[in-house]
Amino acid sequence: MTADDWGSDAKGVGQYADVNGINLYYETHGEGSPLVLLHGGLGSGEMFGPVIPALAERHQVIAVDLQGHGRTADVDRPLDLGMMAADIAALVEFLGLGKAALVGYSLGGGVALRAAIDHPEVVEKLVAVSAHARTDAIYAEMRAQQGQVSAAAAEFMKDTPMYQLYQRVAPRPEDFPRLLDKIGAFMEQDFDVTEQIRGLQVPTMFVAADADMAPPSHYVEVFELLDGGLRDGGWMNEGRPKGGHALAILPGLTHYSIFSSPLLAAVTLAFLDAPAQQLPS
Template sequence: MPTVGHMTAGQYADVNGINLYYEAHGEGRPLVLLHGGLGSGEMFGPVLPALAQGHRVIAVDLQGHGRTADVDRPFDLGSMAADIAALITHLGLDHPDLVGYSLGGGVALRAAADHPQLIGKLVAVSAHARTDAVYPEMRAQQTQLTGAAAEFMKDTPMYELYQRVAPHPEDFPRLLDKIGAFMAEDFDHTDQVRALRVPTMLVAADADMAPPSHYVELFALLDGGARDGGWAGEGRPRGGHALAILPGLTHYTIFSSPLLATAVLAFLDAPA
């Protein structure tokens, strides 16, 4: 993963029954960064220099992704959130902020819900909370993903990345099978969102995989949009929560946009 001007060697942490790969960049308050499905921490290369100015960024490769080998368990947000909680404890991080995109956003939300005592602030990017929030045509594609698609994905950046960095490049069809099975399951995490007790910012593109109205709905679960914010911010959501809909972006461009870095840093660096 590129840092400011050079490459940095990563490390592994044997936690929660998995050998998690991570890279540390920058200095300052810790920030754990979680990538999207079929990706790795390298996805954030264009915005990492900005995030690492004033923060110690811990970019993690989730189960079966990037440089982290798969283990004998299905993809499950609870298990992956437990991996992150164990990594935070293993590294001795003091209430790090969590920033996750797509799959990583779901993992970050679950980690903040299950392990709030470990977390500072949370930023969940392009992470919808209900199956039916996704556009029907996208939902149809998600439910059809299997390892059989590997042959047709050989010219994609996801395949190239996996072949370049994965401990077992031949496992790409297995990754597709697992993530396909994960996406085929119906879910509704609205109760977990409503119960969040750490300051949370929900972020989405204005042309994301789910409509902006879905993220506004989730913001309302966090006391957002209930009243005028007031001259001094006295009417803002209780708990320090926020919402950002970023213009001109999609689910497939938001993770590398300077707008994302600007929004994330504004939220994380604001007084609690």
């Protein structure tokens, strides 16, 4: 796979927004209710190239390049979910969207989730893709690999789509080792947002591959935090989770293929376009 495999013929309109102390790049595709799309670590909005056309048929897709990724230059602060979530909330406000659906994958899923926790006033619905709720949910061998991510790995990544994309679009291509250092430091931090997930105030769908970085059982556990998977759904959906939450485990995919799969576009559209249910008071 190369960075070119992530592209598509759908060319969006690219712009920058000065928000929250960062010059954030975003690209707009299509028309309709707003959908903010957040990529994974070491990627950019271009990762979603294969699925953007389907999403943009029914939504105004705003594909963002997060701090230090893609066409958004880094700033003097660590990679932090809370800060990046604040960037996205500020962007929604800057664009005058009121509220937007947030769809995020991996790192972007963590940012989208944190935005829904910290800034629910700007989130219409949330789709968190391949985003685990606590550090120990992912496989031990993956934790070991993550511990090796640093600037020293830059030389060994030159044949990867992440490196090739960064070199092609980044304002400062020489910053790739710095990004690796920041990603490595970010992944070293333990976190657990299970209790915050339990209190989510926006309709949320967790999505994972059936061979993801964390086992399917973890996402079932997270769904249970949202009142899901605890009873029969009922003929009239009366037993479904209060608040319209959902879970999707996508077959035949991995953490490294789910973001460009037509299955992801299909379940995302089905969830976003379904009538919203009221959260219990």
